Amino acid sequence: MSRKQYFSIAVLVVSMISCSAGNLAASSTNAGLNFSSTKSLRAMARVYMAAGEYEKAEPLLSKALANCQSGSSTDEELCLSLLDTSWLYQKQFKYDQALQYCQMGLQLQEKLYFTNHPYIGYTLRNLSAIYNGQGKYNEARSTMDRAMKLMYVTHEVDDPALASFKADLADIMASQGDLAGADNMYRAALAQISIKFGSEHLYTAQVMAGYGKVCLLEGRYFEAQSMLEKSLDIQRAVFGRGSHLLAGVSMTLAEVLMAREQYDQAREHLEGALASVRTKYGIDNPMTGKVMSLLGHAYLGSGQVSKAEKTAREAVDILERSAAKSDSAATAKNRLAQVYISKGKLDKAAQLCSESLAELETLLGSEHPRIAAVLDTMALLSSKAGDLDAAAVYTSRAMAIRALGGNGLSAAAF
Numbered sequence: 289m290s291r292k293q294y295f296s297i298a299v300l301v302v303s304m305i306s307c308s309a310g311n312l313a314a315s316s317t318n319a320g321l322n323f324s325s326t327k328s329l330r331a332m333a334r335v336y337m338a339a340g341e342y343e344k345a346e347p348l349l350s351k352a353l354a355n356c357q358s359g360s361s362t363d364e365e366l367c368l369s370l371l372d373t374s375w376l377y378q379k380q381f382k383y384d385q386a387l388q389y390c391q392m393g394l395q396l397q398e399k400l401y402f403t404n405h406p407y408i409g410y411t412l413r414n415l416s417a418i419y420n421g422q423g424k425y426n427e428a429r430s431t432m433d434r435a436m437k438l439m440y441v442t443h444e445v446d447d448p449a450l451a452s453f454k455a456d457l458a459d460i461m462a463s464q465g466d467l468a469g470a471d472n473m474y475r476a477a478l479a480q481i482s483i484k485f486g487s488e489h490l491y492t493a494q495v496m497a498g499y500g501k502v503c504l505l506e507g508r509y510f511e512a513q514s515m516l517e518k519s520l521d522i523q524r525a526v527f528g529r530g531s532h533l534l535a536g537v538s539m540t541l542a543e544v545l546m547a548r549e550q551y552d553q554a555r556e557h558l559e560g561a562l563a564s565v566r567t568k569y570g571i572d573n574p575m576t577g578k579v580m581s582l583l584g585h586a587y588l589g590s591g592q593v594s595k596a597e598k599t600a601r602e603a604v605d606i607l608e609r610s611a612a613k614s615d616s617a618a619t620a621k622n623r624l625a626q627v628y629i630s631k632g633k634l635d636k637a638a639q640l641c642s643e644s645l646a647e648l649e650t651l652l653g654s655e656h657p658r659i660a661a662v663l664d665t666m667a668l669l670s671s672k673a674g675d676l677d678a679a680a681v682y683t684s685r686a687m688a689i690r691a692l693g694g695n696g697l698s699a700a701a702f
Contacts, residue, residue, distance in 0.1 A: 326355040326365050330372055337372075340533045340568070342380050349373045367396045371411060378414070381574050383422045390415050404441040412438065413453055420460050423614020423651055428460045451480035455495045462502050465656040471506065474499040493522035497537040504544050505657065513548075516541040532568040535561040535575065539582055546582075551589035558583040574616060577606030581620035588627050597631065600624040615658065618647035622662045629669055641666045660686040 329352040336345035349372055356366040370393035377386035394411050401407055412435035419428035436453050443449055458473035478495055485492050497519040503512035520537050527533045538561040545554035562579045569575055584600030587593070604624050607617035621644040628637035645662045652658060667682035 326352045326361050326369065329355070330365075330369060333372060333376070337376055337379060340379075340527065340531065342376060342568075345376055349376060363396060363400055367393050367400060370396065371414070374418070375414065378418055378421065380569070381421065383418055386418045387415075387422070390418055404438050406439060406442055409435045409439040409453075413456055416460065417456060420456075420463055421614075423463075423616070425460060425464045425652070429457075429464065432457050432460055446480075448480045448484045451477045451484065452491075455481070455498060458502070459498050462498075462505065465652070465658075467502055467505055467657075470502045471499075474502055488522055490522060490526050493519040494537075497523075497540060500537075500544075501540045504540060504547065507547075509544055509548050513541065513544045516544060530560065530564055532564040535565050535579060539579060542582060542586065546586060546589055549589065551586050555583065555586040555590060558586055572606055572609060574607060574610040577603045577610065577620065578616055580606065581616070581623050584627065585623050588623075588630060593627065593630055596627045597624075600627050615648055615651045618644045618651070619658060619661075621647075622665050625665050625669070629665070629672055632672075634669060634673055637665075637669050641669060655689050655692055657689065660689040663689070 329348045333345040333348040333352070336342070336348070349369065352365075352369045353373065355361050356369050370389050374386045374389035374393060377383070377389065390411065394408070394415065397405075397408055397411055412431055416428045416431040416435060419425070419431060432453070436450070436457065439450055439453060454473050454477035458470045458477060461467075461470035461473060474495070478492070478499060481489075481492050481495055496515050500512045500515040500519060503509075503515060516537055520534065520541060523534055523537060524531075538557045542554040542557040542561075545551070545557070558579060562576070562583055565573065565575045565579055580599050580603035584596045584598075584603055587596035587599060600620065600623055604617065604620045607620050610617070621640045625637040625640035625644065628634070628640065641662060645659065645666070648656065648658050648662060663682045663686035667679045667686065670676070670679035670682060
């Protein structure tokens with residue numbers, strides 16, 4: 289990454305790690321040299337984290353925590369160090385560790401500040417994002433509701449400071465299958481964010497990518513593709529081509545392309561994303577598994593069935609091993625089942641469909657759009673096996689679920 293790109297990222301750190309931006313001013317300035325060292329360590333770590341250089345940030349935060357534990361730093365510095373460490377683990381998809389540090393930071397923060405202090409609201413927002421990453425969508429929603437309720441005590445409803453909260457709430461709504469709510473919330477957030485930061489800002493582009501995902505799920509493919517391509521261009525200008533930080537938007541764009549049956553273009557995006565995340569996170573990271581699951585689907589769509597089977601099976605194995613597998617493993621099983629159906633391995637496909645359906649119903653409930661995607665696969669499986677009555681039942685149930693989400697609801701990305 290060039291020096292110019294690092295500088296561009298550095299000026300975005302406050303908006304990207306907003307949970308503790310305001311806290312800096314609240315810290316004591318009289319704690320001596322060790323405090324300054326701790327503060328400097330965190331400042332350097334934040335720049336590295338914003339640039340996605342997590343392996344460089346980790347030892348700096350470890351040193352900052354060690355300074356705090358020596359007893360010579362303030363409680364404010366300890367709180368900030370805990371929360372920054374939580375943010376680091378969250379970005380590495382190590383959600384269990386992120387949750388532990390976030391909860392410790394929140395407990396200390398609640399002792400340091402008054403009950404409705406905005407700093408607590410920002411920390412609750414980050415805690416909600418961790419739950420969302422774990423697939424604990426109900427916990428994520430209740431935590432975000434608590435955060436926004438707290439922020440409304442000190443902010444007006446249309447305050448631009450709440451735009452990032454609205455964007456995160458929209459993401460949770462989409463995860464829960466509430467696409468209409470997510471659509472409305474993203475529109476409100478983007479309107480405020482575009483005014484505050486400008487249409488070409490990195491954060492605007494990242495929120496735009498989230499809204500593009502909702503457009504995909506609603507079946508608005510052309511709108512989704514236009515939005516995602518613009519987001520990718522903006523992020524690529526900041527992070528550089530081949531950055532692992534582009535993987536998320538590249539995956540969503542690939543899903544749009546697959547929904548439009550442009551499998552070769554989707555495969556190119558996913559192969560690039562896979563190379564970057566395997567280099568950065570390693571083979572056993574859940575992000576790697578998610579990319580591989582989609583890539584297997586792209587291989588299947590382009591007729592590369594053997595590649596599809598190998599890639600999709602490896603994705604399931606990775607996500608099953610992951611402590612943060614959430615509903616991603618179940619979704620990957622459904623995609624692998626589709627590969628097995630294409631190869632005539634109906635017994636294996638049936639087993640995977642059964643597991644996927646049971647896991648998703650437990651995690652998401654019986655009417656989530658991802659359930660409809662599994663029912664589609666089960667209908668195809670039943671049809672291949674000659675059981676047309678069962679196929680009709682599965683299709684009918686899938687249609688009923690989609691009807692709950694509104695006209696045009698697509699399960700392409702599920």
